[in-house]
Amino acid sequence: MNAGAILTSLVDGLLIGVVYGIAAMGLNLIWGVMRVINLAHGALISLGMFGVYLLFSGLGLNPYLALVLVALMGLLMGILIYAIAITRVINAPYLSTLLATFSINMIVIGLGTAAFTTTPRDTGFSLGNVEVGPLTLQGTRLIAALVTLIVTAILYTFLYRTRTGKYIRAVSNNRSAAELMGIPSSRILALSFGIGTMLAAIAGGLIATFFSFTILSGDVYQQKSFIIGVLGGLGNPLGALVGGLILGVLEGVLPLAMPNTWVPVIEFVLFILILLVKPSGLLGGKK
């Protein structure tokens, strides 16, 4: 095995890791702001995949233009899910929110299976390869990582520089105090759920440009999001990106040394180790 192949695997892992990071960021944001573990996250990632696939294969839209539409639909869908379901259980014990989001997961997967079956889909989209020195990288993965970094930068600017973004952080930090200040917390929670869903949809849409998928595929990325969340610290969006990179590198490099099927084993062992040794995550975050 030559150095070029190893380096390619490493960089490839980093590129995909960034995309995992944005999926985890959505999960993280929702947990951080409203203490809801969103078990519908995977199903929403799948919907993002199908969104880009249908707009591209069906309507011939450019996948990245399709992604913009999918992101907007994700935002609206998240707000709708919050208004219909989450708002009713937001102050109930964790079990209720787990069950509510799990129900949404089952509804989406049930309807999705009926509509699309579980035959794998592939957008068949390609941007060719890019050669950088000894590296050979897929164009779609390069663009996906770039899009993710741009979305992350926008999200950060939104959370730290705009009034509404600061409201989200305030509600996340102390909801009752935020209400005392006149911040309409229920609207902020709905928006946060919308943004979390939007991030899931974007992650799904990007993954669909380079992997084949079914309506069930999102589940894998939901599990990865949990590992990443624990790696980077739940409730810490930047930690999600770092956690994503770590996971991506593992997935890029581990298959060089062992069979592919061992990769999830290593990942979950790592997950348990971090829970045991540093439960607040590598970058800290909220308890």
Add this chain to the structure above:
Amino acid sequence: MAILEVRDIASGYGEVQILWGAHLKLEEKKLTCLVGGNGAGKTTMLRTVMGLIKPLSGTIWFEGKDVSRVPAYTKADMGLVLVPEGRQLFTDMSVYENLEMGASNKRARGKVKDNLEKVYTMFPRLLERQTQKAGTLSGGEQQMLAVARGIMADPIVLMIDELSLGLAPVLVLQLFESLRALRDAGITILLVEQNVHMALAISDYGYVLSEGRSEIEGPARQLIKDKHVREAYLGL
């Protein structure tokens, strides 16, 4: 005319009733204090007035309107502001951002600049620390920030719960002085305190709450000389 009036209010948490017909009247641009022992219902009174708890019976009037069932976030828009017990700062956000969040209500949004200047003049320490996370401030600085955040809300009536709790006497004195300055600037203040002596010393008018009922009221100067108040609350 009283700017805020609480008439015969009964309130509590779930099965536990705490207020059993208490009343309160705030005169405009005056500093009124509400004192009483532990568990007398002072905090419950504030939470009910603010709309964080719905009253079981009785009414709350603000600027001549019945606001008994108006939720807390709308009360802030009307100019009724609470500095809650235990400060309740946004500890992960900077001092400046906390002040910014204080100005979230509709009235205050246009006056951020003016109020910020007011606040930094009153508490220069906060200006020095404006980029620091609120959670890293000392107890006294956190209480300053809590009051400052209340001022940023551009209050007509500012209600403060336990201003002196856990603070050194020098700091308490300084904070009480700033309350007087606020009153002189035209803000109506309701101060809830366990530190009865100091509260009465700086207030214009006082109410004593006991077991969920308004027990005694009067000009603060008279209450401080009242035999019962002296024996029961001042230990004299």
